[in-house]
Amino acid sequence: xxAGSAGWWKARYAALARQRPRAGGLELGRITEVALRIVDGExxxxxxxxRVAEEMGVRHTSLYRHVASRDELLVELVDHVLGEVRPxxxxxxWRADAEQSAxxxxxxxxxxxxxxxxxxxxxxxxxxxxxxxxxxxGLLISAGWKPSQAVQIYLTVTHFVIxxxxxxxxxxxxxxxxxxxxxxxxxxxxxYPLVRELAVPLNLPDGDQEFRFGLTALLDGIGDPx
Amino acid sequence: xxAGSAGWWKARYAALARQRPRAGGLELGRITEVALRIVDGExxxxxxxxRVAEEMGVRHTSLYRHVASRDELLVELVDHVLGEVRPxxxxxxWRADAEQSAxxxxxxxxxxxxxxxxxxxxxxxxxxxxxxxxxxxGLLISAGWKPSQAVQIYLTVTHFVIxxxxxxxxxxxxxxxxxxxxxxxxxxxxxYPLVRELAVPLNLPDGDQEFRFGLTALLDGIGDPx
DNA sequence: ACCTGAACACCGTTCAAGT
DNA sequence: ACCTGAACACCGTTCAAGT
Numbered sequence: 001x002x003a004g005s006a007g008w009w010k011a012r013y014a015a016l017a018r019q020r021p022r023a024g025g026l027e028l029g030r031i032t033e034v035a036l037r038i039v040d041g042e043x044x045x046x047x048x049x050x051r052v053a054e055e056m057g058v059r060h061t062s063l064y065r066h067v068a069s070r071d072e073l074l075v076e077l078v079d080h081v082l083g084e085v086r087p088x089x090x091x092x093x094w095r096a097d098a099e100q101s102a103x104x105x106x107x108x109x110x111x112x113x114x115x116x117x118x119x120x121x122x123x124x125x126x127x128x129x130x131x132x133x134x135x136x137x138g139l140l141i142s143a144g145w146k147p148s149q150a151v152q153i154y155l156t157v158t159h160f161v162i163x164x165x166x167x168x169x170x171x172x173x174x175x176x177x178x179x180x181x182x183x184x185x186x187x188x189x190x191x192y193p194l195v196r197e198l199a200v201p202l203n204l205p206d207g208d209q210e211f212r213f214g215l216t217a218l219l220d221g222i223g224d225p226x
Numbered sequence: 227x228x229a230g231s232a233g234w235w236k237a238r239y240a241a242l243a244r245q246r247p248r249a250g251g252l253e254l255g256r257i258t259e260v261a262l263r264i265v266d267g268e269x270x271x272x273x274x275x276x277r278v279a280e281e282m283g284v285r286h287t288s289l290y291r292h293v294a295s296r297d298e299l300l301v302e303l304v305d306h307v308l309g310e311v312r313p314x315x316x317x318x319x320w321r322a323d324a325e326q327s328a329x330x331x332x333x334x335x336x337x338x339x340x341x342x343x344x345x346x347x348x349x350x351x352x353x354x355x356x357x358x359x360x361x362x363x364g365l366l367i368s369a370g371w372k373p374s375q376a377v378q379i380y381l382t383v384t385h386f387v388i389x390x391x392x393x394x395x396x397x398x399x400x401x402x403x404x405x406x407x408x409x410x411x412x413x414x415x416x417x418y419p420l421v422r423e424l425a426v427p428l429n430l431p432d433g434d435q436e437f438r439f440g441l442t443a444l445l446d447g448i449g450d451p452x
Numbered sequence: 453a454c455c456t457g458a459a460c461a462c463c464g465t466t467c468a469a470g471t
Numbered sequence: 472a473c474c475t476g477a478a479c480a481c482c483g484t485t486c487a488a489g490t
Contacts, residue, residue, distance in 0.1 A: 006407035013414065027473095049464065061465080062474050070464065117343065120392045123429065125411065130418045133428070137420040147420075151427045156440040163389020166346045181232035185351065188239065192356045194363040194373075201377045202359070203349065214382040217447030218440070253454095275483065287484080288455050296483065 003072040009125040016127075027066045030056070032080050035073055039114045049073075078118050079126025084108045087135050094143030095219055098153075101136060102161050102215055109165040110207075116165050144225035153222060160218060168207035179203075229298040235351040242353075253292045256282070258306050261299055265340045275299075304344050305352025310334045313361045320369030321445055324379075327362060328387050328441055335391040336433075342391050370451035379448060386444060394433035405429075 001008045034055050039047050049070055053060035067073045085108050088101040109116050124133075133154070140150035182203050186196040195202070227234045260281050265273050275296055279286035293299045311334050314327040335342050350359075359380070366376035408429050412422040421428070 006404060006411045010407070010411045010414065013411070048462090050462090059475055061467090061476080064465070065473060117346065120343065123408075130415070130421050133421050134418045137424065141420065147424055148427060151424050152436065152439050155428070155436055156443070159389055159393045159436075160386070160440070162393060163385055166392065167385045167388060178232060181236070182349075185232045185236045185239070188236065189356070192360045194367065195356050195360050198363065198373055198377050201374060202381070210378065210381055210385075213378050214386070214444070217382070217444050219443075219447070221443030221445065221447030274481090276481090285456055287457080287486090290484070291454060 003069060004075040004122045004125070006123070006125060008072075008075075013127075028076065031063065031066060031073065032076050035077055036080065036112070036115075039077070040112055044114045044117070047074075074118055074121075075126070078115060078124065079128045081108065081112050081115050082124070082126065082128040082132060084111070085128070085132055087132075088139065094139055094145075095224075097139050098157060098219065099215065101139075102157055105132075105158070105161045106165060106211060109161070113165070116162065119162050120166070146225075149225070156222075157215075157218065160214060164207070164211050164214065168210065229295060230301040230348045230351070232349070232351060234298075234301075239353075254302065257289065257292060257299065258302050261303055262306065262338070262341075265303070266338055270340045270343070273300075300344055300347075301352070304341060304350070305354045307334065307338050307341050308350070308352065308354040308358060310337070311354070311358055313358075314365065320365055320371075321450075323365050324383060324445065325441065327365075328383055329437075331358075331384070331387045332391060332437060335387070339391070342388065345388050346392070372451075375451070382448075383441075383444065386440060390433070390437050390440065394436065 001011070031052060034052055035047055038051060038055065047070075048060075049063050050060040052073075053063055067076070085101075086104055088097040088104065090096040090100050109119075136154050136158070137147075137150050140153055141147060145153065182199055186192070186199050189196065227237070257278060260278055261273055264277060264281065273296075275289050276286040278299075279289055293302070311327075312330055314323040314330065316322040316326050335345075362380050362384075363373075363376050366379055367373060371379065408425055412418070412425050415422065
């Protein structure tokens with residue numbers, strides 16, 4: 001059973017419903033917290049089973065009593081992070097709500113850049129993901145969009161947020177060193193005059209501004225329910 | 227020197243310019259081809275140095291004579307794939323050109339789904355990436371967009387194409403098995419009625435249709451140069 | 453100049469054994 | 472029920488040695 005698949009989540013939901021408040025604090029919850037701390041601080045590559053175990057003062061083989069694989073841990077981690085997204089409630093109409101939701105989703109993702117690539121691994125079917133989906137669709141449908149349009153809009157905007165988070169964090173040239181290296185590189189490549197001339201805005205994009213530009217264009221282009 | 231960084235590419239361009247047509251066919255070119263074949267057929271995880279070497283009838287340690295690391299091989303692979311993108315030449319105005327470029331870029335990415343995640347690793351500074359960038363910016367600027375606007379539009383559309391390719395290939399539920407598993411899952415989750423009702427369009431999105439919808443909205447929202 | 457063999461320092465995962 | 476120790480089958484990478 002592949003971690004994160006529909007079948008996997010079905011078993012997972014069943015386990016959650018069955019679960020009694022255990023004595024020593026949920027072990028999986030603690031593992032997830034430790035994993036998130038490692039990932040936030042040192043990136044995804046630093047998240048090894050051995051490292052998590054070390055942090056918890058336990059042998060790495062013990063973790064397999066609580067989590068079936070590293071992949072499964074990553075799936076739990078993703079839904080845990082999605083739990084930080086707050087439901088939109090601007091009261092200013094669907095477009096304002098959509099904008100606020102998008103910005104809030106972005107805020108959460110930028111807070112945990114290392115887990116963003118994991119959002120592309122497959123369907124997001126955890127409780128927090130489904131809650132956000134339900135809220136988003138409800139917002140659009142009660143604003144007058146037909147269900148099929150609501151799906152389209154929801155997917156497009158969500159994918160836009162994930163895509164820009166993914167490309168904004170990886171793509172920007174941080175630090176003065178990388179910036180001068182870039183100038184150096186283009187200085188020796190006269191065959192690309194526009195690329196060279198526009199090196200600064202191209203390579204030091206203001207992520208928030210690009211996000212605002214794209215989101216505005218997208219929502220302008222979508223228009224209003226008709 | 228981190229593979230794919232500006233400094234790394236500078237050295238790489240210098241090496242390319244210095245290079246004479248070698249006797250036995252470029253070794254790095256052959257390595258890249260073998261790597262692409264593996265990746266296309268079996269995914270990124272199957273691309274190990276040992277596997278590439280085996281495919282070439284050589285010991286894996288020999289590869290390090292031609293490529294400094296696996297990361298470096300991945301960077302070469304990405305630019306190699308970007309070489310498949312064809313320059314747009316519709317002759318029907320900037321918007322038609324932009325649409326055609328976006329669809330062509332999408333076509334290339336869907337042809338090599340396993341390398342799409344690599345596009346988010348950092349700046350794309352290889353010769354094929356810069357050529358595409360130069361062409362795209364030229365197209366926009368000669369259509370009347372100001373350079374700063376051209377950069378904004380170019381980045382937004384490019385990121386949109388990458389983002390949808392990334393999320394479309396990973397997100398869709400392929401196959402009847404996964405589809406019935408999804409139905410099964412939602413049947414047991416009455417707390418998400420909209421998610422359940424709209425399970426089919428949400429989880430079996432037509433990637434091309436979502437792409438068309440989003441691209442149209444984006445370009446509609448961007449409008450024309452003013 | 454290029455390839456080989458042995459070795460190092462890591463991984464994730466399994467499983468019998470202990471308590 | 473939970474943790475441990477040893478082991479397996481992998482990785483990427485380095486480097487002295489061969490030709």
